[in-house]
Amino acid sequence: MSEPLADEFGREVTGVRISLTDRCNFDCIYCHNEGLGDTRGPMEPSDDEITADEVVRFLEVVEEFGVEKVKFTGGEPMLRADLEEIIRRTPESMEVSLTTNGTFLRGRAEDLKEAGLARVNVSQDALDPDEFAAVTKSGAYEEVLDGVEAAIEAGLTPVKLNMVVFEHTAGYVEGMVDHVAENEGLQLQLIEYMPELTGRPEWNIDIQRVHDWLEDISDRVEHREMHDRKRYWVSSTDRDTATDSEGDDSNCGMVEIVDPVENPTFCANCHRVRVTHEGYLKGCLNRNDDLRSMGEMSREEIRETFRAVVDNRVPYYGEYLIEGDDGEWELNEEYIGA
């Protein structure tokens, strides 16, 4: 196994995110479908969907380049009947996680665990069936809660609840923070709404307000290496009397803020390459101008394509090129050696 490949900005690629399908049984009003647009369409698999063999071949190749993590996403990846097979065939050296809407976890969580899945992230935008239905256009609220429980029972932990913070959900943030602080096995990811991917800027709220509030109520704060994300540890007892319990997280819930929008620090610590549901490699969630098809490629061709995608990766947010003293364009130091 070689050292991870790094792009021009010193960002090593240690993880891959693979979208297994663009189909979904939900129709969330904020959905970006891994940067590719909406998920509405036929629920039957299309012939263009990446196959299990293609996924496994790709993973075996990138394992040679030191990739140690794979995240399976969608659409809804659990619509793939061969998900367990794909996970079972994933190289053993890799940590496997799944991002799902949770509807189908009850009944499959144990098999997924047995196949090698380490943990799941489950979208849950509100602790209220009506708002949940308004945001997801789905009546599967109870199935999702039950799915989260099944995942915890199966040991797919920590289960991270993904909540997109925007106009429809902002009023539920406090309740969700309480919920994870009170329930062992749960963590919360508060995801900044991405207006440029949904075309509804009026739903945006200032995520800094959420940072400030968490700063006030949390026992301690840390920075995660990936994306330099902030993590707040919130006490499950009386938040008003929270003391500095550094190092003792037994009575705390973890809340992480995922705030990529206009955030150069987030991009400077981005270590992932993506694969679309049709088997195209791309270097950034928000870019589709660098797509490279894996199609029927040989392993050597996949190696070359992966190298090329990594070589072409550029940060999305912030100015990655700046004008030097001599008038020439040069790479912005802000990103280099992140």
Ligand SMILES: Nc1nc2c(ncn2[C@@H]2O[C@H](COP(=O)(O)OP(=O)(O)OP(=O)(O)O)[C@@H](O)[C@H]2O)c(=O)[nH]1
């Ligand atoms: N812009 C941007 N957004 C991301 C990136 N990674 C995750 N996100 C956002 O975060 C959401 C949640 O991602 P998940 O798939 O649950 O997982 P994660 O937070 O990336 O990773 P883990 O916490 O390690 O499981 C995604 O739907 C995106 O909106 C990224 O690299 N760039």
Ligand code: SF4
């Ligand atoms: S569950 Fe995920 S993939 Fe499905 S519509 Fe909602 S955000 Fe999109």
Ligand code: SF4
């Ligand atoms: S470069 Fe920035 S926007 Fe693109 S995937 Fe990485 S963190 Fe997300």
